[in-house]
Amino acid sequence: MIILEDKKIVSSKFHIENSHTLSVAKEHGTYSSIERLFTLSSEEIIAIIKESHLRGKGGGGAPAGNKWALMPLGELKPSFLAVNCDESEPGTFKDREIISKDPHLLIEGIICTCFAIKSHTAYIYVRGEYKEFSNILQSAIDEAYEAGYLGENIFNKGYKLDVIVHRGAGAYICGEKSALLESLEGKRGHPRVKPHQQECEWYFDNPTLVNNVETIASVPFIVKNGADAYKEFGTSSSPGTLLFAMSGHVNKPGVYESEFGICMMDYINHYGGGIKNGKKLKAIIPGGASTKILTADEVGLAKLDYETMKALGSSLGTGGMIVMDEDTNMVEALKNLLEFYHHESCGQCTPCREGTGWVDTIMQNLLDGVARGEDIEKILEISKTMNGQTICVFAPAVSDVIDGFITKFRSEFESYVREDLT
Amino acid sequence: MSLVTVNIDDKSYEAKENSLLIDLLILHDIKVPYFCYHESLGADGNCRMCMVEIEGKKRPQIACDTFVSDGMSIQTASEKISSVRKRILELELINHPVDCPICDQAGECKLQDYYMDFGLYDSNIDMKEKVHNKKHIALGSSVILDRERCVLCTRCVRFTSNITKSGELGVINRGDKACISTVPGMKLDNPYAMNVVDLCPVGALTSKEFRFAQRVWFLKSTPSICHGCSTGCNIFIDHNQEKYKEDKIYRIRPRKNREVNGDFICDYGRLSYKNLQENRQQELLNKSNVISYEDALLELNSKISGSKNIVILVDANLYNEDIAAISNFSQKIGAKLVCPTECYFDDSFGDDWLKSDYKCANLQAIKNYKIDSLFSSDQQIDLLINFNHPSFSKFSSKQSVEFSTHKGSSAELVLAIPAYSEYSGTTINDANIEQYSQKAITTDVATISEYLSDLSKVAL
Ligand SMILES: Cc1cc2nc3c(=O)[nH]c(=O)nc-3n(C[C@H](O)[C@H](O)[C@H](O)COP(=O)(O)O)c2cc1C
Ligand code: SF4
Ligand code: SF4
Ligand code: SF4
Ligand code: FES
Numbered sequence: 001m002i003i004l005e006d007k008k009i010v011s012s013k014f015h016i017e018n019s020h021t022l023s024v025a026k027e028h029g030t031y032s033s034i035e036r037l038f039t040l041s042s043e044e045i046i047a048i049i050k051e052s053h054l055r056g057k058g059g060g061g062a063p064a065g066n067k068w069a070l071m072p073l074g075e076l077k078p079s080f081l082a083v084n085c086d087e088s089e090p091g092t093f094k095d096r097e098i099i100s101k102d103p104h105l106l107i108e109g110i111i112c113t114c115f116a117i118k119s120h121t122a123y124i125y126v127r128g129e130y131k132e133f134s135n136i137l138q139s140a141i142d143e144a145y146e147a148g149y150l151g152e153n154i155f156n157k158g159y160k161l162d163v164i165v166h167r168g169a170g171a172y173i174c175g176e177k178s179a180l181l182e183s184l185e186g187k188r189g190h191p192r193v194k195p196h197q198q199e200c201e202w203y204f205d206n207p208t209l210v211n212n213v214e215t216i217a218s219v220p221f222i223v224k225n226g227a228d229a230y231k232e233f234g235t236s237s238s239p240g241t242l243l244f245a246m247s248g249h250v251n252k253p254g255v256y257e258s259e260f261g262i263c264m265m266d267y268i269n270h271y272g273g274g275i276k277n278g279k280k281l282k283a284i285i286p287g288g289a290s291t292k293i294l295t296a297d298e299v300g301l302a303k304l305d306y307e308t309m310k311a312l313g314s315s316l317g318t319g320g321m322i323v324m325d326e327d328t329n330m331v332e333a334l335k336n337l338l339e340f341y342h343h344e345s346c347g348q349c350t351p352c353r354e355g356t357g358w359v360d361t362i363m364q365n366l367l368d369g370v371a372r373g374e375d376i377e378k379i380l381e382i383s384k385t386m387n388g389q390t391i392c393v394f395a396p397a398v399s400d401v402i403d404g405f406i407t408k409f410r411s412e413f414e415s416y417v418r419e420d421l422t
Numbered sequence: 423m424s425l426v427t428v429n430i431d432d433k434s435y436e437a438k439e440n441s442l443l444i445d446l447l448i449l450h451d452i453k454v455p456y457f458c459y460h461e462s463l464g465a466d467g468n469c470r471m472c473m474v475e476i477e478g479k480k481r482p483q484i485a486c487d488t489f490v491s492d493g494m495s496i497q498t499a500s501e502k503i504s505s506v507r508k509r510i511l512e513l514e515l516i517n518h519p520v521d522c523p524i525c526d527q528a529g530e531c532k533l534q535d536y537y538m539d540f541g542l543y544d545s546n547i548d549m550k551e552k553v554h555n556k557k558h559i560a561l562g563s564s565v566i567l568d569r570e571r572c573v574l575c576t577r578c579v580r581f582t583s584n585i586t587k588s589g590e591l592g593v594i595n596r597g598d599k600a601c602i603s604t605v606p607g608m609k610l611d612n613p614y615a616m617n618v619v620d621l622c623p624v625g626a627l628t629s630k631e632f633r634f635a636q637r638v639w640f641l642k643s644t645p646s647i648c649h650g651c652s653t654g655c656n657i658f659i660d661h662n663q664e665k666y667k668e669d670k671i672y673r674i675r676p677r678k679n680r681e682v683n684g685d686f687i688c689d690y691g692r693l694s695y696k697n698l699q700e701n702r703q704q705e706l707l708n709k710s711n712v713i714s715y716e717d718a719l720l721e722l723n724s725k726i727s728g729s730k731n732i733v734i735l736v737d738a739n740l741y742n743e744d745i746a747a748i749s750n751f752s753q754k755i756g757a758k759l760v761c762p763t764e765c766y767f768d769d770s771f772g773d774d775w776l777k778s779d780y781k782c783a784n785l786q787a788i789k790n791y792k793i794d795s796l797f798s799s800d801q802q803i804d805l806l807i808n809f810n811h812p813s814f815s816k817f818s819s820k821q822s823v824e825f826s827t828h829k830g831s832s833a834e835l836v837l838a839i840p841a842y843s844e845y846s847g848t849t850i851n852d853a854n855i856e857q858y859s860q861k862a863i864t865t866d867v868a869t870i871s872e873y874l875s876d877l878s879k880v881a882l
């Protein structure tokens with residue numbers, strides 16, 4: 001078995017007792033990027049982030065520096081940072097580790113980011129159910145205010161910064177960046193129609209940057225050590241690390257940071273201790289529920305970086321792997337996921353609102369033994385209608401999930417079909 | 423803004439650069455199905471029905487979020503587009519009851535039109551599997567919601583949030599359980615509430631007044647001008663004469679006029695049709711006895727000849743043509759012509775949108791003819807001739823004649839005249855726009871012009 005070397009950027013303090021408190025965090029290096037931060041200009045920081053090729057860790061993998069550069073600096077309007085901690089996708093549970101085990105690292109990242117985009121207010125949008133984690137985060141913020149790291153005049157550098165925790169009400173769709181901002185504005189969490197040009201996000205019509213918790217938590221390392229230090233990890237197009245996670249049929253499920261580019265199987269074996277009960281692997285959903293499932297054969301070829309996963313017709317997503325052993329019933333597994341999507345579609349777009357419910361109904365019929373062969377075709381047809389014709393990528397993702405399961409494990413679905421029905 | 427040329431289904435069209443493609447399609451009557459877009463509410467992009475194919479784009483695009491540019495090439499009826507639309511429509515129908523035979527909207531329902539177009543008569547899921555929902559919810563005192571028929575286009579919600587800014591409506595729940603609701607503690611009772619009934623593209627919102635009153639395909643729509651206030655909103659009077667019955671108005675609807683009322687009217691104006699057919703004066707009366715038209719004219723003539731000090735009251739709701747005729751007549755008989763306007767003024771009625779403080783349709787004509795709006799006299803009035811002015815009872819005179827649309831006159835001689843919906847004419851609104859109302863309802867009653875011209879023959 002291959003032994004992997006630990007490469008840690010955001011999880012280096014996770015194992016330390018009381019790492020969530022200011023004194024312990026500081027003792028282990030948190031806030032050490034601040035010194036350098038205030039010697040740099042906005043433009044310089046953005047240039048460093050661009051240079052580092054840091055990619056967004058909320059699922060899309062968009063280059064963070066390019067996004068920051070879309071913020072209209074020097075505008076008369078205030079600018080905002082919204083940190084996305086909605087983390088509601090099945091199989092994805094990494095951001096909660098950061099806010100509960102190293103919240104000061106996130107605060108440090110927020111300070112760096114806000115200084116770069118000239119923002120004086122940051123919101124952290126936390127998944128509603130994360131009450132306990134959110135409390136830990138809030139205590140850390142309180143400590144930071146107390147220490148003068150947040151507030152009117154942070155670190156006595158003449159810069160004002162407020163950080164506000166906002167807990168959502170428990171909707172997966174509020175993780176989508178524009179729905180998140182609608183929700184933050186006090187409205188229903190409906191994704192907005194995409195703009196025609198590349199532009200920043202808007203919070204009450206003010207320029208706003210939305211980044212994932214882990215993206216922001218990666219910033220202090222880069223500010224402190226420079227872009228090249230970050231690029232020493234990972235591959236040339238997927239530099240750095242990711243808090244990959246495993247759930248399902250592995251011996252040691254959990255969150256383990258790793259650099260990009262290693263073989264998926266090596267990761268499963270090294271960190272996850274292999275498949276549970278010595279069973280054979282059947283399939284893995286690689287990057288949170290909304291990425292296309294990979295068969296065991298495909299997993300054999302998979303490397304944990306954006307490019308390889310794309311070449312396999314799936315995507316790296318959030319790096320949250322759902323591992324399924326040989327005994328997994330794929331029909332039940334897909335039904336489980338479709339119940340989630342049926343429940344979570346915001347309901348704006350016709351194809352998604354009606355499609356998610358309809359496929360769920362047909363899947364139930366299949367499991368109940370009252371579906372016919374043409375019903376599988378119907379699911380695929382509905383899935384096609386959901387793909388590429390909606391306001392946000394929720395529906396296309398559901399479509400990918402369905403296609404993956406049915407095309408790769410079709411015989412299992414067909415075994416439920418009853419042709420004798422009239 | 424410069425003009426560009428775009429190509430739609432292999433024909434060239436001119437359009438303003440960066441204007442919305444869907445507006446262009448609607449303008450040229452190019453068939454495009456849509457639920458959520460509305461010119462007055464803007465694009466929302468939720469129904470996904472307005473798909474078109476644009477050269478150079480891999481996927482179909484929604485026309486309500488496409489801005490035209492020079493040389494753009496668009497297909498609206500390709501096989502690819504038809505099949506996408508058909509599939510989306512099929513999804514739209516999945517939880518819809520398709521109970522058109524008992525739906526008020528039948529005949530003016532977009533969903534019905536579209537599925538007829540696509541031949542999707544039977545929706546694909548058994549009734550038992552449909553998401554069932556409440557079918558009769560009173561949103562306020564005048565609008566009823568049927569949640570099963572709703573296609574969640576959010577036009578009604580956007581009307582209350584963007585136009586009236588009163589925010590009574592919202593969407594609750596998610597996915598296929600999402601539905602329209604009033605905000606807790608609120609009712610849809612703003613002065614413009616009933617516009618949501620017109621906005622609703624399907625039969626989900628109906629008006630309590632009109633529900634089940636008539637099948638829309640029996641109705642005739644006549645363009646007219648609301649006489650509720652001096653804004654002069656453009657309307658359609660929808661009416662029908664059933665066999666052996668009188669021609670009857672069933673509803674008033676807004677008629678688009680960007681300069682005046684856009685797509686909307688107020689509920690007061692919308693419901694004003696009731697007053698047009700209730701308690702109407704039909705006969706000619708002399709001291710409460712029915713008399714013939716000829717006798718009435720003779721009686722009027724003799725009253726005029728025997729009086730010295732004559733005052734004429736004219737209502738600021740009459741058409742320009744009436745006011746001109748009355749003004750002429752007044753000069754001829756040497757009468758004093760007045761129109762006290764204070765009785766029309768009601769600043770609790772007016773607002774900063776459509777409703778104006780003056781509840782009469784033709785105040786501007788009264789001003790143009792320089793008709794006095796104040797009247798005082800110490801002299802005893804010998805004869806008072808009222809042309810439907812509401813303040814008649816405030817004046818005392820030796821003798822009185824009233825041309826009246828409604829019953830209840832105390833004049834000795836009462837002459838029935840038609841309401842504005844019963845003959846044609848023009849009015850001038852408070853923005854000085856002259857507008858034409860067409861005769862909607864037929865009546866045997868003579869108009870003011872007819873009376874006056876026949877009177878001059880008698881007088882000869
Ligand atoms: C349905 C849906 C749910 C999402 N949920 C999350 C989430 O929980 N957390 C997150 O960071 N990004 C989520 N995203 C992605 C965000 O829209 C956005 O791209 C991201 O927050 C940007 O941050 P990043 O560039 O740092 O990754 C979601 C996207 C979609 C379409
Ligand atoms: S695709 Fe689904 S989740 Fe996204 S906006 Fe449309 S209905 Fe909402
Ligand atoms: S009630 Fe009518 S207008 Fe309102 S969302 Fe439903 S279909 Fe649209
Ligand atoms: S605003 Fe005035 S003119 Fe317009 S509908 Fe209402 S009453 Fe009639
Ligand atoms: S009209 Fe374009 S999406 Fe509804």
